[in-house]
Structure formats: C-alpha cells, structure tokens
Amino acid sequence: MFNLILFGPPGSGKGTQSVKIAEKYQLKHVSTGDILRAEVKNETELGIKARDIMERGELVPDELLIQILHSVMENNKDVKGFIFDGFPRTIVQAGALDKLMTKLNVGISNVISLDVADEEVIARLLKRAEIESRKDDNKETINNRLSVYKNQTSPLLDYYTKQDKLIKIVGVGSIDDIFNSICEKLDK
Numbered sequence: 001m002f003n004l005i006l007f008g009p010p011g012s013g014k015g016t017q018s019v020k021i022a023e024k025y026q027l028k029h030v031s032t033g034d035i036l037r038a039e040v041k042n043e044t045e046l047g048i049k050a051r052d053i054m055e056r057g058e059l060v061p062d063e064l065l066i067q068i069l070h071s072v073m074e075n076n077k078d079v080k081g082f083i084f085d086g087f088p089r090t091i092v093q094a095g096a097l098d099k100l101m102t103k104l105n106v107g108i109s110n111v112i113s114l115d116v117a118d119e120e121v122i123a124r125l126l127k128r129a130e131i132e133s134r135k136d137d138n139k140e141t142i143n144n145r146l147s148v149y150k151n152q153t154s155p156l157l158d159y160y161t162k163q164d165k166l167i168k169i170v171g172v173g174s175i176d177d178i179f180n181s182i183c184e185k186l187d188k
C-alpha cells in the first residue's frame with residue numbers, strides 16, 4: 001500500500017493538492033474536515049458533537065477522529081492506499097494511526113508538509129470566506145485555527161522527521177508548480 005499524509009496550516013492548499021495526488025496515484029482521499037462537515041450537515045450524533053467545536057476552530061476530540069479512522073479503513077479494504085488530508089492533527093491521533101497501520105501490516109510511506117507563511121494563509125482564507133461561506137473562515141476563528149495548528153499539530157512534524165518520512169514543500173506559487181514539486185519528491 002502507498003499511504004501518504006498531507007500536512008499544512010489551514011489555507012495552505014492541502015485539500016486542493018490532496019485531490020490531485022489522489023487522482024494521480026489512485027489513492028483514496030480522506031479529508032477528516034470534509035467527513036466532519038458532512039456529519040454536521042446530516043445532523044448525526046457525531047456531527048452534533050463536532051459542530052460547535054468546529055465553528056470555534058478547535059480540534060474535535062481524538063476519540064471521535066479515531067472512530068472516523070476505523071470506519072474509513074473498514075469501508076475501504078481494497079484501495080491501493082490513502083492520502084490523509086487534515087489527519088492526524090495530534091500526537092494521540094498519529095499514535096492511533098500507527099497502531100492501526102501496524103495491525104494491517106502496512107505503513108505510512110511519506111508525509112508531505114506544505115509551508116506557507118501566516119500572512120499568506122490568512123489572506124487566502126479571508127478570500128475563501130467570500131466564496132465558500134465556511135462557518136470557520138472568519139478572522140477570529142482563522143487566528144484560532146492557526147494557533148491550534150502551531151501548538152497541537154506542528155509537533156507532529158518532528159514525530160515524522162524522526163521516522164525519516166517528512167518531505168517539506170514550499171506551498172507558494174501556482175497549483176500546478178506546487179503539485180509538480182510534490183510529485184518530483186514522491187517519485188524519487
């Protein structure tokens with residue numbers, strides 16, 4: 001199996017690049033943000049628990065994400081691999097993912113981190129707010145999401161550097177240029 005993780009602050013282009021990578025390498029795209037937004041929309045038990053937390057830009061509890069991870073793996077037994085977009089976001093989630101991968105006798109091949117400066121992601125998210133009307137794309141929540149990324153998620157970069165899996169990519173430029181630099185590294 002070829003399993004990838006895509007990291008980056010909110011607004012770094014993770015979603016866009018994940019879709020392209022999934023298509024090229026024929027991987028199942030798993031965006032936990034998209035999964036959670038669908039749960040909220042359908043007012044499921046999980047969605048009801050997650051809604052207010054997401055609107056504040058905080059992280060949904062690890063146990064709910066681990067529940068999502070298990071059902072994704074359970075329902076996609078025949079795929080060539082996964083690209084995880086927005087997951088894991090905490091050390092606990094990364095540990096759960098490792099444990100599950102080990103149990104299935106597979107592993108994470110690479111972890112891609114998209115580097116984009118704060119001012120740039122803030123500008124992009126405010127622009128997205130005008131187009132998409134995502135409840136968490138407003139100035140206050142954006143700042144909160146950025147600090148959550150720095151405090152809770154970026155320590156994972158160290159975790160994967162230690163496993164020699166991290167690929168850093170400059171996330172500024174055209175979508176295609178960024179995509180090409182990702183593919184170049186993955187194909188090496």
Ligand code: AMP
Pocket residue numbers: 010032033034036053054055057058059060061065085086087088089090093136145
């Ligand atoms: P995203 O679309 O990846 O920016 O995610 C939107 C929101 O969903 C985040 O701000 C969190 O509230 C929640 N979320 C998505 N993925 C996770 C995760 N792996 N752990 C906790 N919360 C998550």
